[in-house]
Amino acid sequence: MTIRRQVRQSAAVLSNRILLAFLILAGLTWTFFSLADAVFENETDTFDTLVVLAFRNPADLSDPFGPIWVEEMARDITGLGGLAVLSLLVIVSAGFLWLRAQRRLAVVLISAVATGTALSQFLKFGFDRARPDLVSQEAAVYTASFPSGHSMMAAIVYLTLAVLLARTLHGKVAKAYVIAVATLVVIAVGISRVYLGVHWPTDVLAGWIIGAAWALLFGIVAKWLTRDDRLATDMAD
Template identity: 35%
Template sequence: MIARRHRRPVRLGLLAAALLLAALTALVMVRDGRPFGVDTGLHHWALTHRDPALDRFGIDLAVTGTGAPAYAVAALAGAVATGTRRWWWRGALVGVAALASAELLRTSLATAVGRPRPPRADWLAYASGHAFPSGHSTTSALLAIGLTAALLTHAQRRTTRAAAVVLPSLWALAVGVDRVYLGVHWPTDVLAGWLLAAVIGGALLPLLGALTRALSSSPAAWPTGRWWPRPASPEPSRDRDG
């Protein structure tokens, strides 16, 4: 849970990410998806600095940022967030559902923008769909945010808390940079993926945190309200004869 003194900076950061994403999306659409100077420059740099060992590592790294591995991490983050052995599967389902919803949102945005990828001759790995925003970058950044938040709920030592922040962040950063190295995304596609992940994560994390905490308890302890009624208790059985 975000401390009260940190809520304002987090909200300001969320607003800044949303505005930057909106501005970048508008610029890409105005240019009909054509790459910016920074895109072509960094793309060319990546092509001229490839190495067979890095090529293999980059291809393997990309696998961790999508598909089954990504959903496995999402399930792990949700399970850890519940903090209980009995109801871990509820949190796992929440994590998977949250990632699927985010993927649907990203795919919708990518379809609306319709930006082409870099030339196919430059690819080191197969890629499908539109380029903006990068799916791997969005997914890995979202997973890093969710996994960090889940681990911080249990980490007590300063070194453990630092590792919970640094390690997922480095992995997400590496996956995003790798998409440029592999030649399947422009750098601004990756930047847009990170911004989108920040917006989605910042907006949904409080809700997901409350949901996983609620699901970690028995149904009788679930919160009540107009939109979340308490499950009805079974009535005692009665004999037909009264």
Template identity: 40%
Template sequence: MTDPAPPAERRTPPPLPTGPLRPVLVGAMRLARARFHDLRAAIGLVVLAGAALAALLGVTFAWVAHRVRAGSTQAFDEGVLRWVAAHRIPWLESTLLELTFLGTGTVVVTIAGVAALFLTLTRQRTAAALLLWSTLGAILLNNVLKAAFVRPRPELFTWGTHVRTTSFPSGHAMSAAAIYGTVAFLAARLAPQRRTRIAIYAVAAVLIVLVAASRVYLGVHYPTDVAAGLLVGFAWAAFCTAALEAGQFLGGRRRRTGDDGGETGERQPAASTRSNTRSK
């Protein structure tokens, strides 16, 4: 005599990913299901929201770039640098010289690589891929923009560090905004408490501001170079993180495979239908 067949497995819908974009994601999902009755439309709205923010920042960058190319920002840029030159403090300059290296390509790639390795080891493979894509994409995009604008470096006072590339937009500011912003987003997704997430974003914001300010204080960038770099960096980070949220939701439907970010389990074998030991 064999045992009766086990009841059919009940599948529960995958939980939504946690993170700072969760309220936006939930609202978009509800709106799409109510209007379109289509899960793909809901995911599309999330990606569209990130793309819209990226586009808004991109349009603002284009406006700044147009003003810079027309020369209408030159008086402002030089005025700020002259003020900086008249108020330089030796100990602050040496401190910012150390902090500015946090925006170099070697440093940000190293930080992104270590963070991606940690995410991979904790089964956050989608997040790790996003971080590497965000880092390499930001560096490539900055090189393209510099080649397109070819703005000379300011020469109002002796530079506090050595530079070799053109000025617009600031690669350090752009890298800091894109990479540290993305790392903060990914770290905050893993934080269980709201105050911890706030602290993570605060630290990232301070680092970004210090790197950006150091470029002007050391005399190697105009203020508009730095502003443009921040705009493009945040635009790229916004698009990448929105794409991650959408991918994370799709990955939630395969949570037991352990193949997507935020997953911690492996696929469990189906319930066995083997018979118990026959009674004699």
């Protein structure tokens, strides 16, 4: 196989992957707005109520289900999606990428988080959904409920970092492991928000969906920005 033909095949594979990613992105976007429409048509009220109450002691709705250490663990986990932890993680990761001469990827990471934060606030302001009032809230809240900011930003940060890290790894198992760990952290953060009574489950679902879509979008950007490096590697091989 000639080098020119190999490069053309690599470019075609890359283009097909980017096209598939855009199709998934479109599907996630459609799902988010479909969910938002259902929420504000009150079609999810029964589901939201059942899930929130499932995390509470039926005899005392101010008491989250389980022993006190479970409640403390939930607060620890929810902190993984908080502003301080995510900001520190992004700064450290971007600095590492910059020192490794991966400056484009550092910019991609910072851009994903900065624009994601702005989008989260814009959506909260636009939808302006009230927080759950069925149970006591076990964590401080300052903004509207839909979508969940912790869930959305956790998805953006952890999934974007997982995608960027996976690009440096060899072997499908290692890549799948990194992405699976990031996904589990995102899921845990979202569940902790419902457990603590500060979000409806549909808030969390919406946060996961739009956060994953945003991470995917910037994953596409990262792949496009580093396409020349990929082609150069294929030529060297």
